[in-house]
Amino acid sequence: MSSSSNQENINKPEGQSILNVVLVFLIKMITWILKGVSRCTPHKVTSRLLSTFHQPDLKAIAKELENFPGGSIDLTKDNETGIAVMVINNPDKRNSLSGKMMVEMSEKVDQLEQWAQGKGLILMGKDGSFCSGGDLAFVKKALHYGAEMAAFQHHTLTRLHNLPLISVALLQGHTLGGGAELSTACDFRVMSTSGKIGFVQVKMGITTGWGATTRLVSLLGRKKALQFLSSAKIMSAQEAHQEGLVDHILQNSLSHNEELEACKQWLGLNYCNYDSNLLQAVKALIVHCDSSKDTSKSLKYERDVFAQFWGGPAQKAALAAKIKHN
Numbered sequence: 001m002s003s004s005s006n007q008e009n010i011n012k013p014e015g016q017s018i019l020n021v022v023l024v025f026l027i028k029m030i031t032w033i034l035k036g037v038s039r040c041t042p043h044k045v046t047s048r049l050l051s052t053f054h055q056p057d058l059k060a061i062a063k064e065l066e067n068f069p070g071g072s073i074d075l076t077k078d079n080e081t082g083i084a085v086m087v088i089n090n091p092d093k094r095n096s097l098s099g100k101m102m103v104e105m106s107e108k109v110d111q112l113e114q115w116a117q118g119k120g121l122i123l124m125g126k127d128g129s130f131c132s133g134g135d136l137a138f139v140k141k142a143l144h145y146g147a148e149m150a151a152f153q154h155h156t157l158t159r160l161h162n163l164p165l166i167s168v169a170l171l172q173g174h175t176l177g178g179g180a181e182l183s184t185a186c187d188f189r190v191m192s193t194s195g196k197i198g199f200v201q202v203k204m205g206i207t208t209g210w211g212a213t214t215r216l217v218s219l220l221g222r223k224k225a226l227q228f229l230s231s232a233k234i235m236s237a238q239e240a241h242q243e244g245l246v247d248h249i250l251q252n253s254l255s256h257n258e259e260l261e262a263c264k265q266w267l268g269l270n271y272c273n274y275d276s277n278l279l280q281a282v283k284a285l286i287v288h289c290d291s292s293k294d295t296s297k298s299l300k301y302e303r304d305v306f307a308q309f310w311g312g313p314a315q316k317a318a319l320a321a322k323i324k325h326n
Ligand SMILES: CC[C@H](C(=O)O)C(=O)SCCNC(=O)CCNC(=O)[C@H](O)C(C)(C)COP(=O)(O)OP(=O)(O)OC[C@H]1O[C@@H](n2cnc3c(N)ncnc32)[C@H](O)[C@@H]1OP(=O)(O)O
Pocket: 092, 093, 094, 096, 132, 133, 134, 135, 136, 137, 139, 174, 176, 177, 178, 179, 200, 201, 204, 206, 208, 209, 210, 323, 324, 325, 326
């Protein structure tokens, strides 16, 4: 740089050069913001802003979901053993979840939150199948209602996951899509040797709608979560156990009821031997330590992304294709 320009700089009043710095900074900031906004389509900005500020009215969503009938969620609590069994009961549709069943599951979780003698919970499906996800008849009628349904399910499954009970999903038969998501809302997964599990959402033109991405990353880490969710792989019991998703495989050739009894034994003998107050305190401590990471922020973002695909062309094409995830 020539000495004369150096001379200029040296003679420039202090305020002038600070003003220049501030001006340059402001121009850079404005350019950066404009670049950022142009990257998002108006739709994405709107829906993200909406979901950030929009607090779902769960009571109103429940009223709407109850308009989609079918099946039931049945709960039995054994005050002697302290183990409850929650049954996803829609066997004619492979225990897929209707809107009504989503509301009933929320109500049963309410009951379990108040169960003083509770120690453990087994979540299972009726007649030897766990759950094949959302009831597709409900799904096709609720394509306008994805964000609300996801908000409702996130609320229920986060409370299920955080129950002061040690929970096990008994995976018999098929566990698909939303059904696989339900299984991640339990502390453990026990599977029959012939069972199959697959996070098939991406094959259905959507991302996870019931919170499984957040829970899988926390449970098994980013890599395994990415493998399951991007491949839509249908895993056998052996494969799921090898991946660490399933904690115990039941012995072969048991009847459906014998598998339930074996699951009760596994849960009772391993994790429900002590006083319910103590066990509930142990689980509450685990939940507190786990939720110190910001899972609510992660779930909110998961809902935002889900809402951008739900009802979109890829989901409509998948629904029209009547895909069977055998
Ligand atoms: C946010 C979650 C997300 C969403 O809600 O969109 C998802 O859950 S995505 C995943 C949605 N689930 C599916 O796509 C499953 C589709 N079904 C199948 O792949 C098969 O039915 C299977 C593998 C579950 C069972 O196959 P199998 O050969 O053993 O029996 P059938 O196919 O004959 O099924 C018997 C009977 O059940 C009905 N069915 C099965 N799954 C569903 C479902 N999810 N919703 C509604 N109905 C279901 C199937 O249609 C048969 O009924 P029928 O009247 O005899 O045709």
